[in-house]
Amino acid sequence: MTSVSYEDMLKRALSSLPRKPLQSERLKIPSADVIVVGNRTLVRNFREIASIINRDPEHLLKFLCKEAGSAGTLKDDIAEIHGRFDRSTLNKLIERYVQNFVLCKVCMRPDTHLKKYGRFLYIECDACGASSPIISR
Numbered sequence: 001m002t003s004v005s006y007e008d009m010l011k012r013a014l015s016s017l018p019r020k021p022l023q024s025e026r027l028k029i030p031s032a033d034v035i036v037v038g039n040r041t042l043v044r045n046f047r048e049i050a051s052i053i054n055r056d057p058e059h060l061l062k063f064l065c066k067e068a069g070s071a072g073t074l075k076d077d078i079a080e081i082h083g084r085f086d087r088s089t090l091n092k093l094i095e096r097y098v099q100n101f102v103l104c105k106v107c108m109r110p111d112t113h114l115k116k117y118g119r120f121l122y123i124e125c126d127a128c129g130a131s132s133p134i135i136s137r
């Protein structure tokens with residue numbers, strides 16, 4: 001058997017693998033639409049992002065500002081953050097927020113809501129019913 005035919009065989013085998021159902025359940029978060037004006041960074045689709053991940057935009061903004069070591073305000077659909085941040089930095093922070101506050105710690109699905117018990121915040125999963133505390137640093 002030549003190496004070429006083996007590769008062909010392998011390719012065929014890989015392409016016939018069924019797609020994992022997990023991929024279709026993955027949250028599609030739009031990339032942050034960022035413009036820098038002076039020394040402010042505007043995220044123009046901020047409210048859209050918050051609504052897709054189903055979280056309070058104020059809570060998301062508070063997290064981003066804390067992680068970025070900055071301050072910011074919400075103006076209608078737009079978040080205005082002090083300082084200059086590029087799109088990839090903000091996308092990474094939003095991704096981190098999703099990991100911490102949106103995805104279920106047990107089944108990793110995004111169908112969750114936040115609930116406060118005393119001083120502690122929990123992610124409660126609507127898919128598997130798990131309730132996981134959020135450890136704030």
Ligand SMILES: [Zn+2]
Pocket residue numbers: 104105106107108109125126127128129130
């Ligand atoms: Zn779950």
